[in-house]
Amino acid sequence: MSRGAQNQVSRTRDLPKPNEYVQALLGEFSPWAFDEEKAPTLKGGWRDEFQVGGTDPVDLEIGTGNGFHFAWRAEQNPDRSLVGIELKYKPLIQTIRRARKNDSSNARMLRYNARLLKDLFEPGELDNVFVHHPDPWPKKSQKKHRLIQPEFLEELYALQKPGSFFEFKTDSEDYFDWALPMFEKSQYEVEGSTRDLHNSEFASRNFVTHFESLFLRKGQPIYYAFMWKR
Numbered sequence: 001m002s003r004g005a006q007n008q009v010s011r012t013r014d015l016p017k018p019n020e021y022v023q024a025l026l027g028e029f030s031p032w033a034f035d036e037e038k039a040p041t042l043k044g045g046w047r048d049e050f051q052v053g054g055t056d057p058v059d060l061e062i063g064t065g066n067g068f069h070f071a072w073r074a075e076q077n078p079d080r081s082l083v084g085i086e087l088k089y090k091p092l093i094q095t096i097r098r099a100r101k102n103d104s105s106n107a108r109m110l111r112y113n114a115r116l117l118k119d120l121f122e123p124g125e126l127d128n129v130f131v132h133h134p135d136p137w138p139k140k141s142q143k144k145h146r147l148i149q150p151e152f153l154e155e156l157y158a159l160q161k162p163g164s165f166f167e168f169k170t171d172s173e174d175y176f177d178w179a180l181p182m183f184e185k186s187q188y189e190v191e192g193s194t195r196d197l198h199n200s201e202f203a204s205r206n207f208v209t210h211f212e213s214l215f216l217r218k219g220q221p222i223y224y225a226f227m228w229k230r
């Protein structure tokens with residue numbers, strides 16, 4: 001991890017006062033949720049971890065929040081495996097708890113910084129990828145903190161298998177206006193995008209996440225893009 005302080009992830013075991021979520025990560029949920037020390041040890045070995053075949057799909061959700069989408073997707077797709085990444089302990093544990101309540105054995109959560117995906121997956125190891133409502137970092141000086149950057153897209157693209165997709169949505173118009181040109185310039189093939197997901201052709205297959213529901217309630221549109229790695 002040599003890409004500067006903002007890209008580093010602190011060590012869970014160094015925390016002076018582990019709260020209930022940290023304790024749950026290190027204890028009750030440790031068979032299915034991995035801290036930043038264990039997570040990179042699974043790089044290249046995700047299909048062994050899930051005990052599936054070499055070509056079986058392993059999908060990724062980045063920034064799961066409280067895990068409504070993650071748990072739903074794992075339950076709806078028992079023939080696919082699903083890895084989630086969260087930086088914060090509380091949403092991390094909420095997510096894995098929700099998936100375990102559904103008896104989803106195809107779900108794992110990682111406490112990690114999603115900017116460092118190359119630590120976690122080999123090229124071509126991932127299938128479909130979901131980024132829903134990433135932190136907006138709205139001020140001009142904060143945009144460098146946004147997850148979507150040309151270098152990130154290049155790395156993510158390399159980690160995905162040909163024939164897989166990348167789904168992105170946000171409640172921030174400014175973020176969308178920033179990200180869409182990057183998607184279009186990237187190696188992804190943008191199948192479609194919309195400035196109003198809920199009044200679009202993509203609405204019928206959409207799952208409303210927790211953050212999305214907050215913005216929908218305020219009557220705000222959701223911005224969406226769907227891309228392929230061919």
Ligand SMILES: C[S@@+](CC[C@H](N)C(=O)[O-])C[C@H]1O[C@@H](n2cnc3c(N)ncnc32)[C@H](O)[C@@H]1O
Binds near residue numbers: 212
């Ligand atoms: C605005 S919330 C959206 C949560 C969820 N996807 C939803 O739509 O309800 C963004 C989430 O991404 C997580 N996050 C932000 N930056 C991250 C990073 N670099 N690596 C992993 N998770 C991150 C945050 O902790 C937060 O839970």
